[in-house]
């Protein structure tokens with residue numbers, strides 16, 4: 001079976017997405033001829049994420065901004081005409097999922113998203129994924145190639161980048177296919193998106209934080225600690241924090257050295273997002289909160305009181321600590 005990984009080098013968190021694909025492929029543990037089609041719009045990549053032991057082929061595909069899915073799809077259709085891959089593995093983010101579904105439709109193939117496991121069968125592939133809000137696991141047999149799939153999100157480490165391991169074949173210039181129905185596209189960079197996921201220490205705010213004003217205090221303490229800041233679902237749904245800060249099965253899977261969880265009850269879907277942290281400390285007023293089952297250290301107390309003491313402690317250890325303590329007290 002000829003497989004290719006399809007990735008966009010300028011996508012946010014593309015190394016995390018590559019890490020997820022790497023773990024997905026190592027679970028498959030089947031010998032496959034696997035290549036990489038790497039889209040880029042800024043500089044031509046000289047390093048690529050390491051996802052398989054040896055890549056059978058590498059294509060670097062320039063794409064001109066703005067990069068709507070239509071542009072990727074047109075290029076993918078053209079490349080697939082000559083390459084004839086049987087299995088196309090897309091990233092697990094929104095773009096990967098959209099391309100996977102739409103390309104399969106255009107090529108009269110089959111698609112499955114959020115795939116947890118995939119095995120070859122004599123007449124196609126068998127994929128399994130969670131369904132019905134993670135209550136059931138379903139197996140699907142895809143028989144109509146090309147098979148376009150994207151892996152389920154998982155708490156993977158970012159993939160290591162390595163120099164190009166095999167010669168990259170430059171594609172003959174493919175003319176971008178004009179998309180007439182899009183009149184204009186504008187992109188606004190999210191100012192909060194600062195790679196918080198990669199911080200060694202992450203604070204996670206839950207509904208127990210109670211207000212947007214209290215989130216500002218958390219932001220300040222996180223700044224003092226040099227920590228990233230994530231949130232549970234009620235916090236982002238209340239718009240106290242940006243949606244890209246969501247931790248859990250529906251958001252980011254984090255794996256910091258230290259994770260301080262404040263006012264989170266510990267639902268399974270949330271816990272899935274922090275279980276790869278090396279050390280978990282949780283603060284909750286309810287001594288029976290499920291979060292304590294996965295915490296290395298649990299503090300039964302009001303989170304604001306704990307935060308205040310923590311901030312005092314951090315500032316008191318800094319040079320010029322008196323000024324710092326005054327800030328914490330204000």
Ligand SMILES: Cc1cc2nc3c(=O)[nH]c(=O)nc-3n(C[C@H](O)[C@H](O)[C@H](O)COP(=O)(O)OP(=O)(O)OC[C@H]3O[C@@H](n4cnc5c(N)ncnc54)[C@H](O)[C@@H]3O)c2cc1C
Pocket residue numbers: 133205206207208209231232233234235246247248249250251262263264265266267269270273283284285286289301302303304
């Ligand atoms: C399909 C599906 C997917 C989902 N995906 C996610 C996901 O990815 N991420 C996610 O977070 N949720 C997700 N959810 C929602 C999830 O089930 C929970 O509802 C959510 O995680 C609860 O968030 P929370 O713990 O912040 O709030 P709550 O459950 O309301 O808990 C608040 C906690 O704060 C404590 N508390 C209150 N006041 C204080 C105080 N002053 N000091 C200290 N502690 C205090 C309370 O004792 C309580 O334990 C999903 C749900 C579904 C159905």
